[in-house]
Amino acid sequence: MSVARDLYRLQEIDLDIESKEAAVRQTTARLGENETVLSARSRLAAEQTHLEELTKQQRALEWEIDDLSAKIKAGDKDLYSGRIRNPKELSDLQQQTNALKERRSELEDRALAVMEEVETSRRAVTGLTAELRSVEQQWEADQKRLTAELAQLKETLAGLRAQQQQVRSGIDAQTLELYALVRQRRGTAVARVEQGICRGCRISLPVSELQQARTGRLVQCESCSRILYLP
Numbered sequence: 162m163s164v165a166r167d168l169y170r171l172q173e174i175d176l177d178i179e180s181k182e183a184a185v186r187q188t189t190a191r192l193g194e195n196e197t198v199l200s201a202r203s204r205l206a207a208e209q210t211h212l213e214e215l216t217k218q219q220r221a222l223e224w225e226i227d228d229l230s231a232k233i234k235a236g237d238k239d240l241y242s243g244r245i246r247n248p249k250e251l252s253d254l255q256q257q258t259n260a261l262k263e264r265r266s267e268l269e270d271r272a273l274a275v276m277e278e279v280e281t282s283r284r285a286v287t288g289l290t291a292e293l294r295s296v297e298q299q300w301e302a303d304q305k306r307l308t309a310e311l312a313q314l315k316e317t318l319a320g321l322r323a324q325q326q327q328v329r330s331g332i333d334a335q336t337l338e339l340y341a342l343v344r345q346r347r348g349t350a351v352a353r354v355e356q357g358i359c360r361g362c363r364i365s366l367p368v369s370e371l372q373q374a375r376t377g378r379l380v381q382c383e384s385c386s387r388i389l390y391l392p
């Protein structure tokens with residue numbers, strides 16, 4: 162086995178570890194994230210408060226209407242009792258009762274409007290309650306899935322780290338140092354050579370470099386300094 166091949170294998174493992182570590186970070190960040198649940202909950206709470214206020218308004222209007230109706234009933238009773246004979250007094254009473262009826266009619270219109278608002282708000286509360294339940298269920302399912310994904314990722318990572326150690330133990334310290342250095346500078350340290358071209362920088366390699374690489378010796382690309390690997 163050539164060193165270049167070992168390094169290429171190490172690079173594959175290292176890149177895999179990097180991407181799995183990124184996935185662990187991402188999954189960990191998403192675990193416990195419950196903004197959608199909180200937002201659905203607060204929208205429901207706001208609508209419930211709105212409904213309570215409307216119901217209070219509705220009740221207050223009904224009480225006022227009942228109160229007016231009692232007064233009107235008493236006024237009508239007096240008017241038609243024949244007990245009051247004074248025309249001025251009668252006409253005053255008539256006017257008062259009419260004013261009360263007008264006021265009641267206004268309040269009844271308002272009560273009707275509020276009743277419609279109450280109905281609309283009730284439907285909204287029902288809808289938002291269902292939405293919250295569905296969002297919560299989705300969240301619970303997501304948490305379960307993410308937890309399982311995280312466990313799987315960690316297991317895979319442990320396996321990869323063991324492989325990484327194994328491959329590294331077969332490579333001498335100086336070569337590992339070179340690998341780390343090029344990797345730091347270029348992102349990847351080893352480049353495959355395909356049809357005489359360095360896949361790292363896509364430049365045609367001189368024949369002498371290719372020949373050296375073919376012997377299994379450690380050769381770096383002249384242009385990008387990556388370690389060349391001929392599969």
Ligand SMILES: [Zn+2]
Nearest residue numbers: 359362382385
């Ligand atoms: Zn190159």
